[in-house]
Amino acid sequence: MERNWAGNLTYSGRVVVPASVAEVQEVVAGADRVRALGSRHSFNDIADTGGALVSLEALPPDLELTGDTVTVSAATRYGVLAEALQDRGLALANLASLPHISVAGAIATATHGSGSRNGNLAAAVAALDLVGADGELRRVRRGEEGFAGSVVALGTLGVVTSVTLDVRPSFDLRQHVYLDVPWRPVLEDLDEIMASGYSVSLFTDWTGERVGQVWVKSAGTPAPTDLFGAPPAAVQVHMLDGEPADAVTEQLGVAGPWLDRLPHFRLGHKPSHGAELQSEYLVPRDRAVEAIGLLRAGRERIAPLLHVSEVRTVAGDDLWLSGAFGRDTVALHFTWRLDPAGVAALLPDLESLLLPLGARPHWGKCFAATARELARLYPKWTEFAELRHAADPLGKFGNAYTAHVLG
Structure with missing residues (x-):
């Protein structure tokens, strides 16, 4: 049985490990319920589902540098990415307390490091590639409509397959x-x-x-x-x-x-x-x-x-x-x-x-x-609900957790 990092949760779904983005698309298109399973460093049931638990660990660990950004596979661990960037004289502006976590999982929950002038890890995202409920692969870029609602999305808009992050010179x-x-x-x-x-x-x-x-x-x-x-x-x-x-x-x-x-x-x-x-x-x-x-x-x-x-x-x-x-x-x-x-x-x-x-x-x-208390804390709550409904009208990416915290 698949368990989370702390051992306080056993996942209920069937773990699927696609080896390519095309296989991710097939899984998502053919499933009634889907959740992406990251590095399992969560302490609640955010990633759980009775349907398909998609682990992206077998996707090719590609790294592509373009100008002042890097694009990596979603399951890449921050520690692995950091070593690859350092070898090229580059850096991320921020890291979390532990480098063991995956890029896509961290940004989906607005996980952060520390620093009065440092944004959380999701603030470095310049673009996302994600597989939507229909199985189609889409790219969402900074500055486009809906981007600000698509980065920290708790896995409710699709399965993210790659992430583009801002980089800076090493320090x-x-x-x-x-x-x-x-x-x-x-x-x-x-x-x-x-x-x-x-x-x-x-x-x-x-x-x-x-x-x-x-x-x-x-x-x-x-x-x-x-x-x-x-x-x-x-x-x-x-x-x-x-x-x-x-x-x-x-x-x-x-x-x-x-x-x-x-x-x-x-x-x-x-x-x-x-x-x-x-x-x-x-x-x-x-x-x-x-x-x-x-x-x-x-x-x-x-x-x-x-x-x-x-x-x-x-x-x-x-x-x-x-x-x-x-x-x-x-x-x-x-x-x-x-x-x-x-x-x-x-x-x-x-x-x-x-x-x-x-x-x-x-x-x-x-x-x-619950959603009732949380809605008051986020000024863009209604806009996110509309974005989520447009992306996933049948709730394919929903689970007990999202019902509890998003309604």
Whole structure:
């Protein structure tokens, strides 16, 4: 039986592994229900279906450079793509915490890295090739009508077979980790702290008066000598107790290529804890301090279920179902212990605090909100519903998840 990365979900459909785009077209055209199955790094049933689960892992791993873009097969892992670009002196502007995830799966859910000036991974998309409900292959390009609704689409418009991404010249980063940074000055000027590097992450369990770790990835400008009296760590550290430090990307201020510093985890190692669940809520930047205060006040319920939380930033974008649509955003991430019942019981109460602040749940992680609550959070909700109906009037790409969260 096919399972997701965390092991909390068993997929119910029949896995199909086409070896060409033409075979993808045949599968989609002949199926009543279809979902694309990515790298399985999701914590809910977004990819599940009782019909055909299409894995694109056997498609030819093509890479085509054209000007300042690269086109790759949808199932390409970001870590593999990053190595190929680095060999050519090129880079992506952003990467997620782990390079193990597939390009198409990450962009479909607006998965992101970190950085006050960095958009999520989907913001780099210049074009998509996808197989529609009729089995026809279509290309959607930036600037065309409907493009902004087609990138972060939760797999509801078709099976994406290739993605074209913006690239830039390669660059180096240095990474420092600061330990036990006081919360008070961090919250007094959160924007300044989060802009102190190319990418900045705070790791906390919400207890106590100090942030456990602050990871600063710097490009060009030097990293701070200390953060409110907290110096950089003198040895390599993992954000999770008991996990090996060699699983995370190099720290201690040693300069290295972007692909070896932007993610938190190394491609050849286990990312995070492994036996875990995850949730994430993206709040408007100007409500972030308020949201953090609510989470610290609720630490007695949160901490027993938690491995660690991460606070990071994402620049605003114009993609309709993106968590950062129309606003600069702070992402509040929760790496939970593998306790599905306990997490499920907590999430409605957590969302009762965060959703009124405008928090949008990450589409690929654990959350409780339904279409009724979510519709109020996305200004282009109606336009996306119309785009989805036009592309898939019979609901071939729908499933229980889409019925729950999109209606």
